[in-house]
Amino acid sequence: xxxxxETINWLVSPQTWxxxxxxxxxxxxEHLQYSAIAVAFAAVLAIPAGWFxxxxxxxxxxxxxxxxxxxxxxxxxxxxxFGLLLGIGLVPPMIxxxxxxxPSILASTYSGISAIDTSVLDAARAQGFTTRQLIAxxxxxxxxxxxxxxLRSAFIQVMSTAILAAYVGAGGLGRFxxxxxxxxxxxMLLGASVWIMVLVIVVDVLFGTIQRFATPAGxxxxxxxxxxxxxxx
Amino acid sequence: MNWVTNNxxxxxxxxxxHVALSVPAIVAALLCAIPLxxxxxxxxxxxxxxxxxxxxxxxxxxxxxxxxxxxxTGAGMRDGINVVIALTLYGIxxxxxxxxxxxxxxxxxxxxxxxxxxxxGGRRFLTVELPLAAPIxxxxxxxxxxxTIALCTVGAVLGIPSLGTLFTxxxxxxxxxxxxxxxxxxxxxxxxxxxxxxxxxxxxxxWQKQVA
Numbered sequence: 001x002x003x004x005x006e007t008i009n010w011l012v013s014p015q016t017w018x019x020x021x022x023x024x025x026x027x028x029x030e031h032l033q034y035s036a037i038a039v040a041f042a043a044v045l046a047i048p049a050g051w052f053x054x055x056x057x058x059x060x061x062x063x064x065x066x067x068x069x070x071x072x073x074x075x076x077x078x079x080x081x082f083g084l085l086l087g088i089g090l091v092p093p094m095i096x097x098x099x100x101x102x103p104s105i106l107a108s109t110y111s112g113i114s115a116i117d118t119s120v121l122d123a124a125r126a127q128g129f130t131t132r133q134l135i136a137x138x139x140x141x142x143x144x145x146x147x148x149x150x151l152r153s154a155f156i157q158v159m160s161t162a163i164l165a166a167y168v169g170a171g172g173l174g175r176f177x178x179x180x181x182x183x184x185x186x187x188m189l190l191g192a193s194v195w196i197m198v199l200v201i202v203v204d205v206l207f208g209t210i211q212r213f214a215t216p217a218g219x220x221x222x223x224x225x226x227x228x229x230x231x232x233x
Numbered sequence: 234m235n236w237v238t239n240n241x242x243x244x245x246x247x248x249x250x251h252v253a254l255s256v257p258a259i260v261a262a263l264l265c266a267i268p269l270x271x272x273x274x275x276x277x278x279x280x281x282x283x284x285x286x287x288x289x290x291x292x293x294x295x296x297x298x299x300x301x302x303x304x305x306t307g308a309g310m311r312d313g314i315n316v317v318i319a320l321t322l323y324g325i326x327x328x329x330x331x332x333x334x335x336x337x338x339x340x341x342x343x344x345x346x347x348x349x350x351x352x353x354g355g356r357r358f359l360t361v362e363l364p365l366a367a368p369i370x371x372x373x374x375x376x377x378x379x380x381t382i383a384l385c386t387v388g389a390v391l392g393i394p395s396l397g398t399l400f401t402x403x404x405x406x407x408x409x410x411x412x413x414x415x416x417x418x419x420x421x422x423x424x425x426x427x428x429x430x431x432x433x434x435x436x437x438x439x440w441q442k443q444v445a
Contacts, residue, residue, distance in 0.1 A: 068379065071380050071383065071423075072379040072380070073416075073419075074384075074386040074415070075386075076390065077386060077397070077400045077412060077415050077419060079400075080400040080401070080403065080412050081409075081416065083404055084409055084412060159294065160294035160296070181390075181391070189300055193296075193297030193301050194297070194301065197298070200294055201289060204288075204292040
């Protein structure tokens with residue numbers, strides 16, 4: 001009970017959050033910023049690639065292979081590998097984070113685009129849509145919810161892995177965990193862990209909301225009728 | 234390669250710990266996810282919350298979870314049991330959905346036919362529903378196995394032995410070969426277990442025409 005009380009005290013202490021103390025607000029923003037940069041880099045690489053693979057409806061084997069291997073790839077291994085190869089600082093873990101963010105964005109973009117009914121695409125082409133119009137008015141609206149879903153899982157994974165990045169000297173919230181471990185400061189260790197969990201769950205819920213709004217209203221109505229049918233069985 | 238031949242004992246010990254922590258977690262996750270997934274299938278009203286809840290559970294970062302679990306379990310922070318519990322929770326979070334999908338994929342005609350033939354609820358579950366849901370559950374289990382083996386390494390940061398120890402030790406002592414060995418073995422172990430699951434699936438479900 002004592003430990004829990006100390007942790008709560010640490011979490012509510014103004015010193016934990018203020019700039020002249022542990023400055024958890026700035027560290028949280030830093031953590032979100034690193035994660036956003038890594039996901040943005042990964043998105044720039046993975047969304048066009050996933051679009052191309054989904055549009056041509058080939059390379060599905062490549063996608064299965066990449067996502068399968070990515071699942072088994074140990075994040076800590078990647079972070080320490082780049083840390084050792086490229087030295088301490090922000091860049092090595094950032095490369096690891098970008099690599100980790102790519103597979104889920106790639107796979108979700110691929111499935112979002114390739115899942116579009118071919119008759120919809122044929123209809124668009126028959127209306128005289130150019131490829132650019134096809135992307136902007138068909139692929140993007142119909143695939144967006146899936147792409148946002150991929151960005152969501154990438155962001156969550158990057159936020160988790162960014163904690164480990166503090167092990168090789170990067171900033172962010174992981175710093176408090178390793179500081180807590182090394183100085184046996186249990187209240188800080190537990191408090192920072194609780195705060196990171198809260199932050200990740202808030203981000204996940206936010207992304208979930210965005211994902212819901214990213215689904216076009218017509219598709220939402222269609223899904224509602226089909227799911228009502230399937231649950232009646 | 235020199236490093237590997239000179240440190241076989243360290244490597245094998247890390248590998249042994251890794252298997253000892255991840256296998257019980259995978260088995261426990263399967264045993265917990267089957268009833269939960271079945272509930273999500275039987276009670277459509279609760280399937281939304283069960284699936285959303287397990288999704289949230291999977292979003293929780295592993296290191297903070299490993300740090301907070303000892304407060305709840307009372308075990309020491311370096312105790313392997315925390316890793317097993319954390320990995321089991323992640324495994325359940327991933328598997329519940331596959332299990333529910335598996336049971337949902339069975340047509341109601343099949344279920345009615347079994348009932349008409351006089352199958353009791355329990356017998357129908359074991360001899361009709363579970364075998365029919367098994368291929369989808371197996372697909373989920375393969376995903377869980379790969380992610381469990383990868384996640385197991387995180388415990389090394391807290392001093393819990395696993396293949397992850399090769400990462401922390403390799404980083405601190407600046408031995409590149411050690412980190413690479415750890416990554417290769419983690420991927421290899423995941424591949425091996427995946428292959429075993431595929432073979433096991435073919436043995437247990439000979440009626441299934443497996444497509445690679």
